[in-house]
Amino acid sequence: MSAPALDVQGVSVAYGGGRLALRNATLTLQPGRICGLVGMNGAGKSTLFKTIMGFLPPLRGQVQVFGQPVRQAQKAGMIAYVPQTEDVDWDFPVSVRDVVTMGRQGRMGLLRRPSAADREAVQAALARVTMTDFAERQIGELSGGQRKRAFLARALAQDARLLLLDEPFGGVDVGTSEDITGLLRDLARGGRSVLVSTHDLGALETFCDDVALIEGRTVLTAGPTAQTLTAENLALTFGGRSPLHHPARTPARPTEVR
Amino acid sequence: MDALLTALLAPLGYDFMLRALLVSSLVGAVCAVLSCFITLKGWSLMGDAISHAVLPGVVLAYLMNLPFVVGAFASGLISVSAIGFIQSRSRVKEDTVIGVVFTALFSLGLVMISRVSSDVHLSHILFGDVLGISQDELWQTVIAGAAALAAILILRRDLLLYVFDPTHARSIGLNTGFLYAALLVILALTIVSALQTVGVILVVAMLITPGATAYLLTDRFSRMMGLAVATGVLSSLLGTYASYFLDGATGACIVLTQSVLFGLAFLFAPKHGQLARRRQQRLEREAELQG
Numbered sequence: 230m231s232a233p234a235l236d237v238q239g240v241s242v243a244y245g246g247g248r249l250a251l252r253n254a255t256l257t258l259q260p261g262r263i264c265g266l267v268g269m270n271g272a273g274k275s276t277l278f279k280t281i282m283g284f285l286p287p288l289r290g291q292v293q294v295f296g297q298p299v300r301q302a303q304k305a306g307m308i309a310y311v312p313q314t315e316d317v318d319w320d321f322p323v324s325v326r327d328v329v330t331m332g333r334q335g336r337m338g339l340l341r342r343p344s345a346a347d348r349e350a351v352q353a354a355l356a357r358v359t360m361t362d363f364a365e366r367q368i369g370e371l372s373g374g375q376r377k378r379a380f381l382a383r384a385l386a387q388d389a390r391l392l393l394l395d396e397p398f399g400g401v402d403v404g405t406s407e408d409i410t411g412l413l414r415d416l417a418r419g420g421r422s423v424l425v426s427t428h429d430l431g432a433l434e435t436f437c438d439d440v441a442l443i444e445g446r447t448v449l450t451a452g453p454t455a456q457t458l459t460a461e462n463l464a465l466t467f468g469g470r471s472p473l474h475h476p477a478r479t480p481a482r483p484t485e486v487r
Numbered sequence: 488m489d490a491l492l493t494a495l496l497a498p499l500g501y502d503f504m505l506r507a508l509l510v511s512s513l514v515g516a517v518c519a520v521l522s523c524f525i526t527l528k529g530w531s532l533m534g535d536a537i538s539h540a541v542l543p544g545v546v547l548a549y550l551m552n553l554p555f556v557v558g559a560f561a562s563g564l565i566s567v568s569a570i571g572f573i574q575s576r577s578r579v580k581e582d583t584v585i586g587v588v589f590t591a592l593f594s595l596g597l598v599m600i601s602r603v604s605s606d607v608h609l610s611h612i613l614f615g616d617v618l619g620i621s622q623d624e625l626w627q628t629v630i631a632g633a634a635a636l637a638a639i640l641i642l643r644r645d646l647l648l649y650v651f652d653p654t655h656a657r658s659i660g661l662n663t664g665f666l667y668a669a670l671l672v673i674l675a676l677t678i679v680s681a682l683q684t685v686g687v688i689l690v691v692a693m694l695i696t697p698g699a700t701a702y703l704l705t706d707r708f709s710r711m712m713g714l715a716v717a718t719g720v721l722s723s724l725l726g727t728y729a730s731y732f733l734d735g736a737t738g739a740c741i742v743l744t745q746s747v748l749f750g751l752a753f754l755f756a757p758k759h760g761q762l763a764r765r766r767q768q769r770l771e772r773e774a775e776l777q778g
């Protein structure tokens with residue numbers, strides 16, 4: 230059996246030594262699947278992403294990506310991460326194309342000169358998020374949703390096997406949101422694995438194979454969407470209020486048995 | 488007319504002048520390339536700090552008969568380590584720590600100067616003296632500057648990514664700790680190479696003004712580098728040349744020229760200059776009123 234795309238085992242972390250932000254969280258993601266990460270504001274979704282990426286050192290537990298330590302997987306360019314908000318200087322003198330090209334940088338040679346293949350991958354990624362027309366704009370000269378798409382394109386250009394997307398649907402319009410779900414399905418069909426946090430519970434069943442519910446600073450439960458997204462579980466996750474009136478009855482596509 | 492021309496060309500007849508022009512333009516170029524990273528990273532104060540903090544090292548090197556670049560470089564690295572050490576172990580804000588450390592080291596250097604014989608060479612470290620640069624100092628400057636330039640050019644794309652988005656740099660497997668240290672070491676090396684030309688006190692201008700000027704002129708990093716180098720070298724040549732007639736203060740002349748170029752860019756830059764901005768606002772208002 231091949232190693233899972235992502236294996237988070239009993240991880241606990243704290244910010245600056247304070248109280249725990251995650252306690253004993255466990256989550257596995259099999260290759261070629263999309264897992265939706267759901268929980269209230271402050272539940273710990275972004276914290277989980279940062280822990281997986283090694284930006285917050287776990288106090289306990291461990292994370293492996295395709296059976297390797299995270300740092301090793303990062304060096305091999307296996308993980309693409311798009312944070313909830315980009316913490317960059319929007320006046321920086323780089324174009325959208327420059328930024329997307331940065332997704333390829335890890336695989337470039339000593340002097341990091343983009344090859345023809347790199348340029349093609351950048352072009353394709355820009356086209357995939359319909360940002361081709363904005364490629365030569367300075368990165369700050371974009372709307373919020375366009376900025377999100379530019380950084381998503383960077384992750385696509387990286388051509389990673391595991392994608393970690395922290396709220397890619399935050400602040401994007403309906404059309405873009407549908408584009409992104411289509412994009413994620415394409416990625417999964419191509420064998421990529423995706424962990425994606427979202428507040429759009431209605432859309433979960435249309436594109437996620439698995440769902441992980443996060444509450445009380447830990448992963449409450451995780452599994453195939455149809456079984457996991459029950460009114461009962463949602464009520465537990467959202468403190469008694471079930472935001473979905475109609476719990477998942479029909480999954481978007483039959484979830485295969487693992 | 489001929490007399491004027493002869494007078495203007497006179498400086499070029501001297502070996503020391505040619506040497507000074509060469510050294511100052513090399514230094515201008517190296518500092519300009521680095522200034523693009525320093526201004527974007529927001530490290531102006533760090534540059535100022537390291538340049539002041541080299542003073543005790545220079546004095547010590549003089550006393551021990553070592554090349555001045557060795558003392559300066561060591562002293563610069565010590566200041567950086569001290570800043571990092573104190574910052575990670577106290578709640579004092581970074582810019583405050585930087586200020587405390589560099590003024591302390593600079594004062595130490597001043598006290599040391601006042602204790603050793605009032606040798607002209609040491610006071611030249613404060614303000615630079617490229618017109619009187621010795622063969623030995625020239626080589627030290629060239630080697631330090633060339634090393635810094637080579638390092639920046641090799642690492643430029645990784646440094647750029649690190650400055651723009653360290654999170655992403657780490658995500659794709661780059662060693663951000665190394666890049667941070669490399670940028671600091673290159674900064675120290677560049678400062679050391681510029682000491683003979685502009686001196687401790689004005690070095691920081693060379694490390695930020697060309698980058699700031701170029702930043703006003705373009706939205707593309709590669710063009711920013713080219714423009715920074717152009718303004719840096721031009722300022723070095725004009726400043727050094729002008730200082731011949733003033734009989735000194737070369738560093739100040741170079742920095743003044745850079746400041747004038749910055750002022751021009753601030754007013755007249757095609758997109759980010761004051762006039763262009765005003766014009767843009769006016770056009771937008773008029774279009775809105777008509778539409």
Ligand SMILES: Nc1ncnc2c1ncn2[C@@H]1O[C@H](COP(=O)(O)OP(=O)(O)OP(=O)(O)O)[C@@H](O)[C@H]1O
Binds near residue numbers: 250271272274275277
């Ligand atoms: N930098 C930080 N320092 C200290 N505590 C933090 C920090 N970032 C987040 N926290 C705390 O950790 C907890 C989890 O935050 P996290 O950002 O992971 O939530 P989230 O699930 O992503 O929420 P949202 O839906 O609002 O994005 C919260 O209680 C938050 O207050």
Ligand SMILES: [Mg+2]
Binds near residue numbers: 274275276313395
């Ligand atoms: Mg979050």
